[in-house]
Amino acid sequence: MPQEPKILSTEELAAADAKWVTLQKIKWQDPTGKERIWEAAARKTRGSTGVDAVAILAIIRSESNAFPPSTVIIEQFRPPVGKFVIELPAGLIDPKESPEEAAVRELEEETGYKTTLKDILESAPVTVSDPGMTNANMKLVIINVNVPASETKVPEPDQKLDQGEFIVKRVVALKELSKVLEEYDSQGYTVDAKLSHFALGYRMAGTVESS
């Protein structure tokens, strides 16, 4: 029976015992020539692409305008945060997989939407998630999910989750996204900063340029 996930305990982990993440002591030379130290965290799983993770912004469009342009977001318990977090579909890149292949795979696994590399509208440059703390980086891939005119509502295909993955998906009209994220926050969920920034930009474009 499904039950509420929860944190049981948290203890300090020696970098030497960690499999997925590590700490780094970085010696660097600042612009005055002075030698300084910076402490950082890093993933140990980065492969040959040099990119840790992909996130997918699906643009779900109806050929007949049966519904407004939409995207799909996910709800997932995140142990590092100890809460359910609202994010774009995302995942680590497998060995020998390109970021774009990973995006197509993860979108199907986490949301059920089956696409191909030809549906990719844009593969954004590699960006860094929290550059004062870690080298962790990611690539956002924008994928078109075209819905034929014959479909009168947003299709909701079954997810293809791995065993041990518990992810709820939700389709949201892009123009409602900012409001939906606010509602999640007020209900005790936490929103991913990247998703929240995207939604804010989307909302602000309308108000700032027209006022």
Added chain:
Amino acid sequence: MPQEPKILSTEELAAADAKWVTLQKIKWQDPTGKERIWEAAARKTRGSTGVDAVAILAIIRSESNAFPPSTVIIEQFRPPVGKFVIELPAGLIDPKESPEEAAVRELEEETGYKTTLKDILESAPVTVSDPGMTNANMKLVIINVNVPASETKVPEPDQKLDQGEFIVKRVVALKELSKVLEEYDSQGYTVDAKLSHFALGYRMAGTVESS
């Protein structure tokens, strides 16, 4: 004489020896009731507000429309990434400081724009930067920088950087932001994911809803 900052060496750091960051072994119970382990990184500096950092989205507006609505971004060498990164102004929250006070302080230090708590347009909910890897969180504060009709161009006040801080600021029209970030990327800079997502949302709102 200013010179190019650079990484001299990187070595593994034991969690016990780290002052700013640490690693955690989190024991959690998944929705099936199974006990599982997750490895995460965390900052050691989080204070009583429960928030690690603030970022500031300044909205620089001319009362006389002498220039388009703009924001200010910063260029800064980030040792964890080993590159110059383009970000919104941001910083950690000092002890006994509210996130909003930190935002007003950091905006002035990093960009020279002097504002007060009354200029805050919005203090967004706390969001998480990379929830699969870390509990690191942040709050985006949107601050109005009003430019009187008498000023014919964007004012460029002096920064108030701490010794050892090397930050270049740049004012960008919001509608140019996405293009400017692409240019930085093509020049070898790396863009922060949150800033990049904001710019993408801002750009996409115009194209998706109108097509």
